[in-house]
Amino acid sequence: MKRIVLWLLGTVSAVVLMFGYHTSTSGPEPSVGPTIGGGANETPATTAPGASTVTGSVAQTQWGPVQVRLTEQAGKITAVNVVQYPNGNHRDAEINQYALPILINETVQAQSAQIDMVSGATVTSDGYIRSLQSALDQGR
DSSP: EEEEEEHHHHHHHHHHHHHOOOOOOOSOOOOOOOOOOTTTTTOOOOOOOOOOEOOOEEETTEEEEEEEEEETTTEEEEEEEEEEOOOSSSSHHHHHHHHHHHHHHHHHHHHHSSOOTTTOHHHHHHHHHHHHHHHHHHHH
16 A cells, blocks of 8 residues: 555646646747747847838737837838747747748738738737738838
8 A cells, every 4th residue: 555655646737737747948949030020129230321111010819919110212112020929938939039020021922911820820910910010001
Protein backbone atom coordinates (compact mmCIF):
# COMPACT_ATOMS: atom_id res chain seq x y z
CA MET A 1 0.00 0.00 0.00
CA LYS A 2 2.87 2.34 0.84
CA ARG A 3 4.41 1.76 -2.61
CA ILE A 4 1.15 2.61 -4.37
CA VAL A 5 0.77 5.86 -2.43
CA LEU A 6 4.40 6.85 -3.16
CA TRP A 7 4.01 5.93 -6.83
CA LEU A 8 0.77 7.93 -7.09
CA LEU A 9 2.28 10.99 -5.37
CA GLY A 10 5.35 10.79 -7.60
CA THR A 11 3.24 10.54 -10.74
CA VAL A 12 0.98 13.42 -9.70
CA SER A 13 4.04 15.55 -8.86
CA ALA A 14 5.61 14.84 -12.25
CA VAL A 15 2.39 15.70 -14.10
CA VAL A 16 1.97 18.95 -12.12
CA LEU A 17 5.56 19.94 -12.86
CA MET A 18 5.16 19.19 -16.58
CA PHE A 19 2.00 21.26 -16.92
CA GLY A 20 3.38 24.04 -14.76
CA TYR A 21 6.57 24.46 -16.79
CA HIS A 22 6.67 27.72 -18.75
CA THR A 23 9.11 28.17 -21.56
CA SER A 24 11.26 31.26 -21.51
CA THR A 25 9.72 34.20 -23.34
CA SER A 26 11.99 36.85 -21.89
CA GLY A 27 14.70 36.31 -24.49
CA PRO A 28 14.96 38.20 -27.74
CA GLU A 29 11.94 38.08 -29.98
CA PRO A 30 12.40 36.01 -33.12
CA SER A 31 13.34 38.08 -36.10
CA VAL A 32 10.37 38.44 -38.40
CA GLY A 33 11.98 40.76 -40.90
CA PRO A 34 13.34 44.26 -41.12
CA THR A 35 9.96 45.94 -41.52
CA ILE A 36 8.24 44.47 -38.48
CA GLY A 37 8.60 46.55 -35.35
CA GLY A 38 8.83 45.33 -31.80
CA GLY A 39 6.35 47.48 -29.97
CA ALA A 40 4.66 50.80 -29.38
CA ASN A 41 7.77 52.47 -27.98
CA GLU A 42 9.67 52.03 -31.19
CA THR A 43 11.33 55.14 -32.58
CA PRO A 44 10.23 56.20 -36.05
CA ALA A 45 12.37 54.98 -38.90
CA THR A 46 14.31 57.47 -40.96
CA THR A 47 12.54 58.17 -44.21
CA ALA A 48 13.89 59.28 -47.55
CA PRO A 49 13.51 62.95 -48.55
CA GLY A 50 10.01 63.59 -49.88
CA ALA A 51 8.60 60.52 -48.15
CA SER A 52 5.91 60.69 -45.50
CA THR A 53 5.24 58.24 -42.69
CA VAL A 54 1.73 57.65 -41.39
CA THR A 55 0.76 55.47 -38.44
CA GLY A 56 -2.64 53.83 -38.50
CA SER A 57 -4.89 53.56 -35.50
CA VAL A 58 -4.52 50.60 -33.17
CA ALA A 59 -6.89 47.78 -34.14
CA GLN A 60 -7.85 45.78 -31.06
CA THR A 61 -8.20 42.06 -31.76
CA GLN A 62 -9.05 39.16 -29.49
CA TRP A 63 -5.33 38.22 -29.35
CA GLY A 64 -3.95 41.74 -28.92
CA PRO A 65 -3.45 45.08 -30.67
CA VAL A 66 -2.30 45.47 -34.28
CA GLN A 67 -0.91 48.75 -35.58
CA VAL A 68 0.59 49.55 -38.96
CA ARG A 69 2.92 52.37 -39.98
CA LEU A 70 3.50 52.96 -43.66
CA THR A 71 5.85 55.12 -45.67
CA GLU A 72 4.63 56.73 -48.86
CA GLN A 73 6.64 58.53 -51.48
CA ALA A 74 5.09 60.18 -54.53
CA GLY A 75 1.74 58.61 -53.64
CA LYS A 76 3.09 55.05 -53.54
CA ILE A 77 3.50 52.82 -50.52
CA THR A 78 7.23 52.14 -50.27
CA ALA A 79 7.43 50.46 -46.86
CA VAL A 80 5.19 49.00 -44.19
CA ASN A 81 6.16 48.61 -40.55
CA VAL A 82 3.97 46.61 -38.15
CA VAL A 83 4.43 48.57 -34.94
CA GLN A 84 2.24 46.36 -32.73
CA TYR A 85 1.04 42.82 -33.21
CA PRO A 86 -0.01 39.93 -30.96
CA ASN A 87 3.12 38.30 -29.58
CA GLY A 88 2.15 37.27 -26.08
CA ASN A 89 3.03 33.61 -26.53
CA HIS A 90 4.97 31.24 -28.75
CA ARG A 91 1.99 30.47 -30.98
CA ASP A 92 1.29 34.18 -31.63
CA ALA A 93 4.93 34.75 -32.53
CA GLU A 94 4.93 31.71 -34.82
CA ILE A 95 1.76 32.77 -36.63
CA ASN A 96 2.87 36.38 -37.06
CA GLN A 97 6.38 35.44 -38.14
CA TYR A 98 4.69 33.69 -41.05
CA ALA A 99 1.73 36.03 -41.71
CA LEU A 100 3.09 39.56 -41.35
CA PRO A 101 5.69 39.38 -44.14
CA ILE A 102 2.96 38.09 -46.47
CA LEU A 103 0.60 40.92 -45.48
CA ILE A 104 3.37 43.49 -45.93
CA ASN A 105 4.29 42.14 -49.36
CA GLU A 106 0.64 42.10 -50.44
CA THR A 107 0.24 45.71 -49.30
CA VAL A 108 3.24 46.96 -51.26
CA GLN A 109 2.10 45.08 -54.36
CA ALA A 110 -1.57 46.11 -54.15
CA GLN A 111 -0.85 49.71 -53.05
CA SER A 112 -4.07 49.56 -51.05
CA ALA A 113 -5.84 47.77 -48.22
CA GLN A 114 -7.59 45.50 -50.71
CA ILE A 115 -5.46 42.48 -49.86
CA ASP A 116 -6.17 38.85 -49.05
CA MET A 117 -6.18 37.61 -45.47
CA VAL A 118 -3.59 35.01 -44.52
CA SER A 119 -5.06 31.60 -43.79
CA GLY A 120 -4.41 30.63 -40.18
CA ALA A 121 -3.89 34.27 -39.17
CA THR A 122 -7.39 35.61 -39.71
CA VAL A 123 -7.51 37.69 -36.52
CA THR A 124 -4.14 39.33 -37.15
CA SER A 125 -5.00 39.84 -40.84
CA ASP A 126 -8.24 41.59 -39.93
CA GLY A 127 -6.50 43.90 -37.43
CA TYR A 128 -3.70 44.58 -39.92
CA ILE A 129 -6.16 45.55 -42.67
CA ARG A 130 -8.17 47.82 -40.33
CA SER A 131 -5.04 49.64 -39.13
CA LEU A 132 -3.67 49.81 -42.68
CA GLN A 133 -6.91 51.37 -43.93
CA SER A 134 -6.81 54.00 -41.19
CA ALA A 135 -3.21 54.87 -42.14
CA LEU A 136 -4.19 55.13 -45.80
CA ASP A 137 -7.16 57.35 -44.88
CA GLN A 138 -4.82 59.70 -43.00
CA GLY A 139 -2.16 59.79 -45.71
CA ARG A 140 -4.34 60.30 -48.78
